[in-house]
Amino acid sequence: MDSPRLLIAGRLWRQYLLLPDGRARLDVPGGNLLYAAAGARVWDDVPIGLLARISADYPQAWIDALEKHNLDTRGIHRLKKTFPQRRFIAYTDLQTRHTSEPVKHFARLGLPFPPELLSYTDPVPELDSRTRMQLASLRQAEIPPDYLDAAGAHICPVDYLTHTLLPALFRQANIRTITLDPSPGYMTPAFWEQVPSIVTGLTAFLPSEEEMRALFRGRSDDLWEMAEGLAAYGCEIVVIKRGRGGQWVYDAESGKRWEIPAYPSREVDPTGAGDAFGGGFLAGFRKTYDPVEAALHGNIAASLTIEGHDPLYALDALPGLAQARLEVLRADVHQR
Secondary structure (H helix, E strand, C coil), X not given: CCCCCEEEECCCEEEEEECCCCCEEEEEEECHXXXXXXXXXXXXXXCEEXXXXXXXXXXXXXXXXXXXXXXXXXXXXXCCCCCCCEEEEEEEECCEEECCCHHHHHHHHCCCCCHHHCCCCCCCCCCCCCCCCCCCCCCXXXXXHHHHHCCEEEECXXXXXXXXXXXXXXXHCCCCEEEECCCCCCCCHHHCCCHHHHHCCCXXXXXXXXHHHHHCCCCCCCHHHHHHHHHCCCCCEEEEECHHHCEEEEECCCCCEEXXXXXCCCCCCCCCHHHHHHHHHHHHHHHHCCHHHHHHHHHHHHHHHXXXXXXXXHHHCCCCHHHHHHHHXXXXXXXX
């Protein structure tokens, strides 16, 4: 396999899903790394390098299956010890998700409770640590050297320390395009002084509206003001992901603002929509170097992802469908 031209860094899960229609998908591949990689792969056939850490008991067959999609798995580092990689998500409707109390949600649906979730606790901490690395935190020594020859990289939500390490490492390696989707564990007022150091030097910062409002709580209620404030630290583009409200895009150099509606797809499973957007944005920006076109590419990648249950579902879309949707959505972009 050739050296990767794009990198995706993130997390892998053994996913336990209770879907909005009441069906269950238990112990299946998941994680923001897969959704983002699929979002990029929708638009670009170049080799994509994956970066993550996995527990000793994570199924190897799931890793091997990724290689048929030209996804380079050499950067997925298996530990000799086990750590929690089960991730429970229950939807009571398409807009409401729960990540705790699995017993209650299985009982609500009258489904047998899987013994693997006994004593389950959500593995994602409410607040990240400034000093202690998680077992899933990425380490520089575990990155294959040729990965650092890539042209672009997207960093999914991992944790604060990973997000302080990777952008600086990638810039030092002269990776020209670096996009980052922040972790909710540090998008809080408690990390107000630290977030600018993560944002500085990024090509694009891709928070959700909820994360932006959490970070700026007590400081601002104006999303555009928030975007300008973060961009002032030296970030080229800030994209605020607003779920069914689409995206707001702010370009620091021109000061221009755009609103893009979400493509009206047939939503089945909203898991991973924001992650697919991040991967699609990276691929789109590398093709066009245009913030709006990049956001459109991310938007369409997300629209394909939520129409199925598998993280790689978008890769089975009909040929030409993504491009057709892109052309339709382009007409609905509004400059503010």
